[in-house]
Every structure is written in structure tokens, then in C-alpha cells.
Amino acid sequence: MSNLLEIKNLHAEVEGKQILKGLNLTINKGEIHAIMGPNGSGKSTLSYVLMGHPSYEVTEGEILFNGENIVEMETDERAALGLFLAFQYPHQISGVTLFNFMRSSLNSLEKKRTGIDPQKDKKLSSKSVLQFSKKLSAKMKELGIDESFQKRYVNEGFSGGEKKRAEILQMAMLEPTLAILDETDSGLDIDALKIVSDGVNRLASPERSALVITHYQRLLNYIKPDFVHVLWNGKIILSGGPTLALDLEDKGYDWVKEEYSERIAA
Ligand SMILES: Nc1ncnc2c1ncn2[C@@H]1O[C@H](COP(=O)(O)OP(=O)(O)OP(=O)(O)O)[C@@H](O)[C@H]1O
Ligand SMILES: [Mg+2]
Numbered sequence: 001m002s003n004l005l006e007i008k009n010l011h012a013e014v015e016g017k018q019i020l021k022g023l024n025l026t027i028n029k030g031e032i033h034a035i036m037g038p039n040g041s042g043k044s045t046l047s048y049v050l051m052g053h054p055s056y057e058v059t060e061g062e063i064l065f066n067g068e069n070i071v072e073m074e075t076d077e078r079a080a081l082g083l084f085l086a087f088q089y090p091h092q093i094s095g096v097t098l099f100n101f102m103r104s105s106l107n108s109l110e111k112k113r114t115g116i117d118p119q120k121d122k123k124l125s126s127k128s129v130l131q132f133s134k135k136l137s138a139k140m141k142e143l144g145i146d147e148s149f150q151k152r153y154v155n156e157g158f159s160g161g162e163k164k165r166a167e168i169l170q171m172a173m174l175e176p177t178l179a180i181l182d183e184t185d186s187g188l189d190i191d192a193l194k195i196v197s198d199g200v201n202r203l204a205s206p207e208r209s210a211l212v213i214t215h216y217q218r219l220l221n222y223i224k225p226d227f228v229h230v231l232w233n234g235k236i237i238l239s240g241g242p243t244l245a246l247d248l249e250d251k252g253y254d255w256v257k258e259e260y261s262e263r264i265a266a
Helices: 043-051 075-081 098-114 122-142 147-151 160-174 190-203 217-222 242-251 254-259 261-265
Strands: 003-014 017-028 032-036 056-065 083-086 093-097 178-182 209-213 227-232 235-240
Touching (some): 003 043, 003 209, 017 209, 043 056, 043 083, 043 209, 075 083, 075 098, 083 160, 098 160, 122 147, 160 190, 178 190, 190 209, 190 217, 217 242, 242 254
Parallel strands (some): 178 209
Antiparallel strands (some): 003 017
């Protein structure tokens, strides 16, 4: 099996504060990895750093995606390579409908990948808008999102659960090679949790991988991880199989703190 993502000795800071302190993680193609860990340990920071958020600075280490170091790349270049992040706190975009937002996201990916802007080519454009519209409607149906949301402004007035579904809709449309989901399960009712998990499982393939950040083992009943990691104080201090998530749910973090205090402090 070959590597999709290889993070080596990653150090990163935000606002001059060091958050990631030597993080190592390898994700092979086709694998699902879950990251758990206490509040403030650096989970969201890791997801921002992977996507190339401009406020987060990598000070040491490497992020290899398909063998290529992406640390210096802009976010749109990373997206074109197949990285995607579903945010813990999705932003609202006033004045932009979900339909137009999704269409321009897909177009810009295509432009980046092929060098051709489908929106600028009249013939291509009318054909692709029809195809796009069909695909969007089909994905929305699968995810149980009402058609009327296409005309609403992105995330404006969406409930917590609706925002999370909209994130999964973006993921389903963009079909990333590596999907990073930051607490996409928070705020979802049981039915929505199943729908969202189905969305992730539907994307799964031997070529695609996912990194799922969560506080709850519950999600991992639906999205079965191959590996579970504990992130603490900016690094991964413990890794295991799915039973690790069960242990954490059962016993909390105290035992981890006791047994791995040296790794946490290092
Ligand atoms: N823009 C920022 N400015 C200052 N500090 C920040 C910033 N972003 C993150 N931090 C700090 O970095 C640390 C890690 O935050 P992060 O959001 O990565 O944690 P997390 O593991 O995702 O936590 P949670 O489980 O609560 O979502 C926290 O102490 C946080 O306050
Ligand atoms: Mg977080």
C-alpha cells in the first residue's frame, strides 16, 4: 500500500504561539484515520495547517502529499491536488448562493487542474452547468438536503446540523482524495449522523482516504476507522485500532495522562 499523506516532525505556530510540536502521521491510500484528543490539543490547528491556512506557519517539518512537499503551496493548489477540509465552524457567505458557491468551487478546481476555465467557454459552460445542476440535485437528495437550499446564501441562517450537511455536500461534489472532517458529527441528530457517515463511506475507495477528527466514539460506529490516534500537546502521543476509541470513551483521558505523561510533556 502506498502513502497518500506523510507528516514528518511537523511544528507549526499561530500568532507566535507554538501549537504543533513535532507531529508525525502517515495515511496510506484507502485508509480512514480518526484523531481524538482533549480540547485545545491542536486538532483543528492540524487541519488548518494541512489546508494551508495563511495564519498558521509551519516552522519545521514536512507535509508530503503523494510524495510532494506541500508546505509552501497555496490552499487552492492543495485543493486541486485533492485535499478537502470540512470545517469545525463553517463560515457563512452572505450574498452567495449555495448553487453558485458550489459551481465556482468546482470550476476553479477544474481550471487549476486542466488550465481551462469551463465558465469562459460558451459551449462547455452551458453543457457543464446542466451536468453540474444534475449532480448537485442528486447529491443533495442523497444527503437529505432540501432542494430549496440551492438558492439560499451559504450557511446564512442554517442550523448547526444543516451547516454540517452543507460541508458534506461540498465534499461529495468535490470528491477529494483526502477528506479531513473536523468534528463534523458535532450538533448532528442521529439521522443526520447516519446520512453524513453514509456520505463519507460512499466516497471511500482504495484510492481515497479520510482523516476524521471527533470527540465521540459514536461517529466511529458509522465511519469505521483503520487507525485511531490521540493528539495531545501538539503531537500524536498514542495510536491504535478502533478499540482505542472505545477505551477513551469508557475511561476518559486520565489514564492516558498518567501512562504517557512523558510523551505529552516532551
Ligand atoms: N488564531 C489563534 N490565535 C491564538 N491561539 C490560537 C489560535 N488558533 C488556535 N489557537 C490555540 O491553539 C490551541 C489549539 O487549538 P485547536 O483549535 O487546534 O484545538 P482543538 O484540538 O481543535 O480543540 P477542540 O477539541 O476544542 O476543537 C488552543 O490553545 C488555541 O487557543
Ligand atoms: Mg477543534
